[in-house]
Amino acid sequence: MKHFLKETDFTPQEVAEVFALARKLKAERGQETLDVLKHQTWALIFSKSSTRTRVSFEVGVHELGGNPLFLNKNDIQLGRGESVEDTAKVLSRFVHGLIVRTYEHAEVDRLAASGTIPVINALTDFLHPCQIYTDAFTMAERWAPKGGDMFASLKGRKIAFLGDTACNMANSWILGAALFGMKISLSGPKGFEPGPEIDALLKQEGFEKNYHYTTDAFEAVKDADVVYTDVWVSMGKEEETKQRIALMSPYAVTPELFAAAKADALFMHCLPAHPGEEVSQGVLDNPRSIIFDQAENRLHVQKAIMASLVSEKTCA
Numbered sequence: 404m405k406h407f408l409k410e411t412d413f414t415p416q417e418v419a420e421v422f423a424l425a426r427k428l429k430a431e432r433g434q435e436t437l438d439v440l441k442h443q444t445w446a447l448i449f450s451k452s453s454t455r456t457r458v459s460f461e462v463g464v465h466e467l468g469g470n471p472l473f474l475n476k477n478d479i480q481l482g483r484g485e486s487v488e489d490t491a492k493v494l495s496r497f498v499h500g501l502i503v504r505t506y507e508h509a510e511v512d513r514l515a516a517s518g519t520i521p522v523i524n525a526l527t528d529f530l531h532p533c534q535i536y537t538d539a540f541t542m543a544e545r546w547a548p549k550g551g552d553m554f555a556s557l558k559g560r561k562i563a564f565l566g567d568t569a570c571n572m573a574n575s576w577i578l579g580a581a582l583f584g585m586k587i588s589l590s591g592p593k594g595f596e597p598g599p600e601i602d603a604l605l606k607q608e609g610f611e612k613n614y615h616y617t618t619d620a621f622e623a624v625k626d627a628d629v630v631y632t633d634v635w636v637s638m639g640k641e642e643e644t645k646q647r648i649a650l651m652s653p654y655a656v657t658p659e660l661f662a663a664a665k666a667d668a669l670f671m672h673c674l675p676a677h678p679g680e681e682v683s684q685g686v687l688d689n690p691r692s693i694i695f696d697q698a699e700n701r702l703h704v705q706k707a708i709m710a711s712l713v714s715e716k717t718c719a
């Protein structure tokens with residue numbers, strides 16, 4: 404059984420195929436013939452809020468011929484203490500796939516280990532792989548020549564990640580950069596350096612420590628092809644809001660900081676954004692900001708991910 408819990412759950416060759424399929428699905432939207440989820444129901448179990456992930460998966464499952472079933476964790480017995488393992492076993496008797504947004508990363512691993520259906524990580528405190536694949540696809544739309552190899556177009560490019568350099572997006576971009584052959588420089592306050600957990604995962608997946616971390620935001624964005632940021636207060640960290648804003652304000656992506664990257668650098672943000680905090684409104688509105696393409700592409704890329712998981716199902 405194949406799952407998508409972290410970036411490296413697909414090989415580079417498989418990622419290239421996911422991108423090619425996503426590009427085809429995007430071009431053919433409205434007259435797609437791919438109905439690989441026909442007669443299937445995929446459950447979304449969400450313990451946190453979501454706009455993009457929830458809607459893109461619900462629409463995506465529907466467009467692949469399936470039925471999406473949204474389950475707020477608190478509406479099912481999982482929220483009242485039924486075990487993750489029993490939940491996985493029971494849901495495996497009813498539905499054909501699970502799309503899970505939760506806090507502890509171990510929860511998606513346990514669901515995958517206990518059930519008999521594919522599990523997709525729709526964000527944990529540790530990783531957000533659906534977002535990273537979509538981001539890479541969105542960059543490659545600009546960098547790959549028409550019909551060219553999208554995956555190959557990422558190699559050697561530099562991403563600068565600013566702000567909360569210990570969050571799920573930072574971790575996922577560290578692993579994603581290793582997988583795509585990109586350079587990554589991260590800049591955030593002391594105390595928010597990328598942690599031992601991501602270092603251990605890199606090692607486990609066969610990569611050398613690939614990232615550069617600095618407290619100097621201008622050093623990080625030098626020669627960057629992409630300037631990327633995320634909220635300073637991730638879901639679950641609300642109690643630290645005041646302290647985080649104070650510490651992270653030197654890492655806001657202002658027009659000055661963005662201008663210090665390459666002249667044709669792209670600005671990206673997974674959204675939701677907090678203009679005036681991690682990014683200025685002027686940067687969000689810059690013609691080189693591709694934030695809404697990123698958001699749209701969640702749909703196309705996740706459809707391709709689901710299609711790949713389903714076609715792999717028999718080769719466990």
Ligand code: CP
Nearest residue numbers: 453454455456673674
């Ligand atoms: N980027 C992202 O995952 O957004 P949502 O929280 O709206 O799903």
Ligand code: NVA
Nearest residue numbers: 570633637638673674
């Ligand atoms: N780091 C953010 C990402 C939101 C898509 C969070 O976890 O809240």
